Amino acid sequence: xxxxxxxxxxxxxxxxxxxxxxxxxxxxxxxxxxxxxxxxxxxxxxxxxxxxxxxxxxxxxxxxxxxxxxxxxxxxxxxxxxxxxxxxxxxxxxxxxxxxxxxxxxxxxxxxxxxxxxxxxxxxxxxxxxxxxxxxxxxxxxxxxxxxxxxxxxxxxxxxxxxxxxxxxxxxxxxxxxxxxxxxxxxxxxxxxxxxxxxxxxxxxxxxxxxxxxxxxxxxxxxxxxxxxxxxxxxxxxxxxxxxxxxxxxxxxxxxxxxxxxxxxxxxxxxxxxxxxxxxxxxxxxxxxxxxxxxxxxxxxxxxxxxxxxxxxxxxxxxxxxxxxxxxxxxxxxxxxxxxxxxxxxxxxxxxxxxxxxxxxxxxxxxxxxxxxxxxxxxxxxxxxxxxxxxxxxxxxxxxxxxxxxxxxxxxxxxxxxxxxxxxxxxxxxxxxxxxxxxxxxxxxxxxxxxxxxxxxxxxxxx
Amino acid sequence: xxxxxxxxxxxxxxxxxxxxxxxxxxxxxxxxxxxxxxxxxxxxxxxxxxxxxxxxxxxxxxxxxxxxxxxxxxxxxxxxxxxxxxxxxxxxxxxxxxxxxxxxxxxxxxxxxxxxxxxxxxxxxxxxxxxxxxxxxxxxxxxxxxxxxxxxxxxxxxxxxxxxxxxxxxxxxxxxxxxxxxxxxxxxxxxxxxxxxxxxxxxxxxxxxxxxxxxxxxxxxxxxxxxxxxxxxxxxxxxxxxxxxxxxxxxxxxxxxxxxxxxxxxxxxxxxxxxxxxxxxxxxxxxxxxxxxxxxxxxxxxxxxxxxxxxxx
Numbered sequence: 001x002x003x004x005x006x007x008x009x010x011x012x013x014x015x016x017x018x019x020x021x022x023x024x025x026x027x028x029x030x031x032x033x034x035x036x037x038x039x040x041x042x043x044x045x046x047x048x049x050x051x052x053x054x055x056x057x058x059x060x061x062x063x064x065x066x067x068x069x070x071x072x073x074x075x076x077x078x079x080x081x082x083x084x085x086x087x088x089x090x091x092x093x094x095x096x097x098x099x100x101x102x103x104x105x106x107x108x109x110x111x112x113x114x115x116x117x118x119x120x121x122x123x124x125x126x127x128x129x130x131x132x133x134x135x136x137x138x139x140x141x142x143x144x145x146x147x148x149x150x151x152x153x154x155x156x157x158x159x160x161x162x163x164x165x166x167x168x169x170x171x172x173x174x175x176x177x178x179x180x181x182x183x184x185x186x187x188x189x190x191x192x193x194x195x196x197x198x199x200x201x202x203x204x205x206x207x208x209x210x211x212x213x214x215x216x217x218x219x220x221x222x223x224x225x226x227x228x229x230x231x232x233x234x235x236x237x238x239x240x241x242x243x244x245x246x247x248x249x250x251x252x253x254x255x256x257x258x259x260x261x262x263x264x265x266x267x268x269x270x271x272x273x274x275x276x277x278x279x280x281x282x283x284x285x286x287x288x289x290x291x292x293x294x295x296x297x298x299x300x301x302x303x304x305x306x307x308x309x310x311x312x313x314x315x316x317x318x319x320x321x322x323x324x325x326x327x328x329x330x331x332x333x334x335x336x337x338x339x340x341x342x343x344x345x346x347x348x349x350x351x352x353x354x355x356x357x358x359x360x361x362x363x364x365x366x367x368x369x370x371x372x373x374x375x376x377x378x379x380x381x382x383x384x385x386x387x388x389x390x391x392x393x394x395x396x397x398x399x400x401x402x403x404x405x406x407x408x409x410x411x412x413x414x415x416x417x418x419x420x421x422x423x424x425x426x427x428x429x430x431x432x433x434x435x436x437x438x439x440x441x442x443x444x445x446x447x448x449x450x451x452x453x454x455x456x457x458x459x460x461x462x463x
Numbered sequence: 464x465x466x467x468x469x470x471x472x473x474x475x476x477x478x479x480x481x482x483x484x485x486x487x488x489x490x491x492x493x494x495x496x497x498x499x500x501x502x503x504x505x506x507x508x509x510x511x512x513x514x515x516x517x518x519x520x521x522x523x524x525x526x527x528x529x530x531x532x533x534x535x536x537x538x539x540x541x542x543x544x545x546x547x548x549x550x551x552x553x554x555x556x557x558x559x560x561x562x563x564x565x566x567x568x569x570x571x572x573x574x575x576x577x578x579x580x581x582x583x584x585x586x587x588x589x590x591x592x593x594x595x596x597x598x599x600x601x602x603x604x605x606x607x608x609x610x611x612x613x614x615x616x617x618x619x620x621x622x623x624x625x626x627x628x629x630x631x632x633x634x635x636x637x638x639x640x641x642x643x644x645x646x647x648x649x650x651x652x653x654x655x656x657x658x659x660x661x662x663x664x665x666x667x668x669x670x671x672x673x674x675x676x677x678x679x680x681x682x683x684x685x686x687x688x689x690x691x692x693x694x695x696x697x698x699x700x701x702x703x704x705x706x707x708x709x710x711x712x713x714x715x716x717x718x719x720x721x722x723x724x725x726x727x728x729x730x731x732x733x734x735x736x737x738x739x740x741x742x743x744x745x746x747x748x749x750x751x752x753x754x755x756x757x758x759x760x761x762x763x764x765x766x767x768x769x770x771x772x773x774x775x776x
Contacts (some may be wrong), residue, residue, distance in 0.1 A: 290579030294643075297545060298598035299571040 021373040029377055036384045040395040053081035054134050055393060057100030057122075059088040064108030066145070070119075073141035074101070080137050081397075088122050089247045094432045095413065095421050098127035098393050099134035111146065116241040125246045126262055126420050130393050135244060139236040146240045248421060260332035265415030266388035268324055268347075269408050270379065272317050272354050277375035279313040280358030284368050287460065296461060306363075306456050310355055317351035335419055342418045342425045342434060349438050350411045353445030357407060360448040363455035382406040407444055413437045497556075498523040498650055498681035499544060504553035506539055506705075513539045515705035517553070521698075526682040528696030530689070532768055535702040537685040538578070541652045544683065545575045558649055571599065574648030574680075576656045580635045581642075584628035588619050588638050591627060592645060599646035613641035616671055633664025640668060650681045657691060669694060689760040699760075703768045713760060720763040 016022060056074055060067050075082045085091050088100035102120040110117035119142055123131040164172060237244055283306075286292035295301050325343070328334035336343055361378070365371045383389055385399065386408020392400050403409040414437035417423035426433040499521035506514040514536045521527045529537050542548035544557055546566040555562055560569040582591050592610040601609055614620040617637040627635060640656055653672070657665045672695060676682060684696055692699055693713060700710035709719050721727060731740060741751045 290577050290581035291583060293547060293577055293579075294575070294581040294595065295598065297547060297570055297573075297575050298595075299567055299600070301598055 021369040024373045056080045056082050057085040057088045057097045059085050059102045061105045062103045062107040066108030066111045067103045077137045090430045092124050092247050098124040098130040119242045121242050121244045122247045124248045127391050135237050143240040261334050261419040264328040264334050269411045270383045270388045273379045276354045276358035280362035281371050283362040313355045314351050321347045339424050346414045349441045353407050353441045356445040356448035359452040363452045382408045387412050410437045410441045500556040502554040505551045507551045526696045528692035528699040529685040531702035536705040541654050545652050572649045574643040574651045576640050576643045576653045578655045580639050582627050587624050589623040595642045596645040609645045617641045633660045636660045653684045655686050693760050708767045716763045
């Protein structure tokens with residue numbers, strides 16, 4: 001029995017290792033994808049690799065020694081890549097950055113005078129990860145300056161944010177005026193009665209005030225819902241005088257649809273590639289099955305065969321995108337009618353470029369199996385590098401540059417431009433148009449189309 | 464008689480020779496008025512020569528059986544004649560047209576029945592026929608008429624609306640054949656059209672070919688089934704290693720086989736005493752071997768192409 005099992009298993013193993021396609025998908029695809037992901041994530045998560053440097057736009061309206069020190073503090077953060085910008089809000093609104101600091105005029109004077117200077121952090125709310133990470137680094141950098149200059153003020157703002165009860169405020173102020181040792185003592189006392197733990201853990205289940213009334217100045221008497229939701233990490237910027245402003249999305253009828261818009265654009269780009277590759281494979285299927293030969297021998301069919309495939313795939317692609325976006329509009333409020341003409345044009349050009357990509361592979365590769373394995377690898381890698389899986393701005397710079405060579409990145413930019421930033425085809429007001437993205441997409445499509453034609457002529461027609 | 468049939472019968476079919484004569488090498492009946500005229504045809508694939516100086520001629524309305532072991536060059540020849548492949552060298556004319564320079568004009572006049580079942584499985588028989596008829600310019604009533612004819616001839620009229628994927632191998636083969644005849648081609652190339660079918664379907668295919676094509680169109684028929692060639696073809700050409708080994712009628716090839724074996728055949732009139740005749744010849748000094756009947760086409764084929772295995776890469 002075991003001998004037979006072993007014989008059968010050996011046979012299957014022999015067949016497995018002789019099938020290059022299966023081998024590619026089983027062994028090399030995971031390696032390729034892990035490499036792509038690992039490279040992108042390692043920088044963000046730390047470790048030995050070079051950290052990802054997130055773009056931080058900085059607009060210095062103050063132009064003082066103190067503001068220069070602040071910019072230097074930003075530059076010292078190894079996870080930030082500081083880029084001076086003329087108009088941070090406009091830059092972010094046009095999708096060229098997800099976070100930027102505006103140092104208002106008088107910032108340096110406020111700091112010198114012991115007043116908490118207001119630092120504006122403008123963010124694109126659709127890029128949640130980037131926004132959070134950048135905000136923390138900006139807060140650290142700003143805090144390093146501000147705490148040195150006016151630690152007391154910061155502590156006072158902390159008590160305000162915590163909605164620290166008035167009963168204990170005087171005592172707390174006294175302590176804050178005192179030494180850090182006194183502060184530690186207060187913290188210890190608070191910890192003893194459990195209030196601090198409840199605050200840090202996001203809220204008490206019961207009424208903490210009963211226990212707190214007789215404790216140190218009744219400091220936890222009123223820990224309301226807002227305080228119980230207090231998030232130190234999120235509040236950090238506010239503690240050091242940073243006001244976070246969402247500068248994109250207000251033009252949308254449903255600003256909360258930013259994430260959905262991104263998701264639907266990503267799915268539109270990635271799934272279209274899969275369906276196009278599959279449809280392009282029918283060309284190889286026809287060659288293997290013999291129908292292509294029969295078609296080639298029909299009078300006048302030669303050049304029309306590839307064009308026929310192109311038209312078929314394009315129609316299927318447009319249908320797929322239309323259904324996907326319509327569903328997104330109905331269920332997730334994806335704003336497809338904000339500029340329907342630009343969206344339609346984006347869809348058409350994306351379908352053209354993707355169809356050309358599918359036919360390029362279908363005419364270049366010899367067998368259906370080759371097409372399946374190569375296209376799977378290409379689509380998954382392009383999706384990762386092009387920003388369909390995670391925002392490109394949180395990846396290393398070389399990774400972002402690599403994305404520019406993919407249909408995914410340009411199509412995603414165009415869709416995001418229309419659906420999120422409210423861009424049109426051409427510039428209007430402060431908003432850029434998406435014509436650049438569409439031109440690049442179209443050019444990629446033309447290049448792939450020409451190569452597909454060349455391969456088709458040499459491999460599929462009479463020679 | 465329809466125009467296309469008259470067109471195909473523009474030349475006379477050569478009478479089947481009865482004389483016994485060696486046919487190695489046999490000069491083909493070359494003529495520019497032939498339906499198919501090939502001279503000095505060479506086709507190479509890199510360093511490999513698939514066709515090596517082939518001369519061939521097929522008269523209008525004639526059925527030529529193209530035989531040869533695997534890799535002999537049969538399919539390559541058919542591909543070149545049907546415009547699917549360009550020759551490396553040589554002169555080729557089909558219906559007076561150059562398959563390279565006048566491919567578009569020629570394609571409308573020829574039909575190719577491929578080895579593969581070149582049909583769309585996810586379409587019905589009628590949809591397949593309508594589609595392929597449309598590719599050859601048939602529309603409206605003409606297309607409807609020819610589709611109905613094809614379904615009837617293939618014996619599929621009552622199953623015309625079924626998907627081809629549900630058909631048996633024989634049904635697919637029949638549909639594969641008639642799909643190439645919709646536009647009434649003057650020359651039909653049949654490349655092993657009966658592979659993998661049962662005897663009933665094979666017989667049906669023969670009947671279709673004999674009834675609907677033979678005599679109306681010029682036929683070039685390749686197969687490994689020598690019996691099919693004996694039944695259908697007026698003349699047989701045997702290829703080996705890309706060269707024409709022999710061609711002629713079956714009796715001519717039988718004589719060639721005898722010649723190849725180093726002797727001559729003698730056909731006796733009915734009623735002649737075989738032993739007596741043999742005795743007379745022996746007395747006259749001939750070495751006589753009495754064989755029962757003429758060599759079969761298989762004997763001829765093996766005599767001319769040898770018995771060594773031909774394994775294609």
